[in-house]
Amino acid sequence: MMMVEKKWFIGVDLGGTTIKLAFIDYYGEIQNKWEIPTDKSEEGRHITTHIARALDDKMTELDLTNERFVGIGMGAPGFIEMDSGFIYQAVNIGWKDFPLKDNLEMETGLPVVIDNDANIAALGEMWRGAGDGARDLLCITLGTGVGGGLISSGAIIHGTNGMAGEIGHITSISEGGVQCNCGKTGCLETIASATGIVRTAKDTIDAYSEGLLHKIKEITARDVFDAYRSGDAHATEVVNITTFHLGLAIGNLANAMNPSKIVIGGGVSKAGDALLTPLKKEFEKFALPRVKEGADFAIATLGNDAGVIGGAWLVKSKLMQKS
Known part of the structure; x- marks a missing residue:
């Protein structure tokens, strides 16, 4: 098995216009980051498919597999049931009663942790930013x-x-x-x-x-x-x-x-x-x-990187003991 410190995390920060994605190492350093447009058509139903495809394309480009990653930490706007990663409502995206965690896990084959976008920005600042x-x-x-x-x-x-x-x-x-x-x-x-x-x-x-x-x-x-x-x-x-x-x-x-x-x-x-x-x-x-x-x-x-780094912290703090 790959050493724990060698495993990476995936941070995803969902905004109304763009989705920011990053591969982040054990110490919170961004190894690769990019973004894709947020497709809000049909009440946002294609978003998880687009995230999965973007991750798959980037892994192929960098010659990586799911084995390299502990999981995905994602920040989303709206009212969230934290344990189940279920979105009751995200007005700016179009989601209502949307099973975000389940859908993303099914489409990526990786464990997923969901939290509110402002919360993950706070976690990012605590870990690697002004929170010191x-x-x-x-x-x-x-x-x-x-x-x-x-x-x-x-x-x-x-x-x-x-x-x-x-x-x-x-x-x-x-x-x-x-x-x-x-x-x-x-x-x-x-x-x-x-x-x-x-x-x-x-x-x-x-x-x-x-x-x-x-x-x-x-x-x-x-x-x-x-x-x-x-x-x-x-x-x-x-x-x-x-x-x-x-x-x-x-x-x-x-x-x-x-x-x-x-x-x-x-x-x-x-x-x-x-x-x-x-x-x-x-x-x-x-x-x-x-x-x-x-x-x-x-x-x-951390600016726009706060969310993806906070997403990585979520994975580190919630999923490491299971990996």
């Missing part, structure tokens, strides 16, 4: 939506039916908030996501006719942070609103779980210190003194 091996970690992804992963004592918290870590759906505005895709109103996602930041900028723009953002036809979250760095009053108001709500949510979460690292990822995190500096100030208003002392903020470092 921290065993108590709060990871927040600010992209088109707001995702999160809660890691306690080195393990993802799933909750009773897989819904733990839905940070984006913490209620930030109790009355008069914007409708969220989840059906509720006033969710953190409607404010702190890239979409939410742009919405706040548009909603407040009339009061700043001389502002830098007034001159931009299609405002992006990046435009807001660029204008903020220039001292623009309108952009400053938008960043203050965003970081207030985000800092309040993170402060409350930190009081509940006492993390040593708070990792901020996703496209909005590219703002770097323009986001972190005002965010830390807001966080410090709401976190207990000892919680604040224990928590270091960091910008995620």
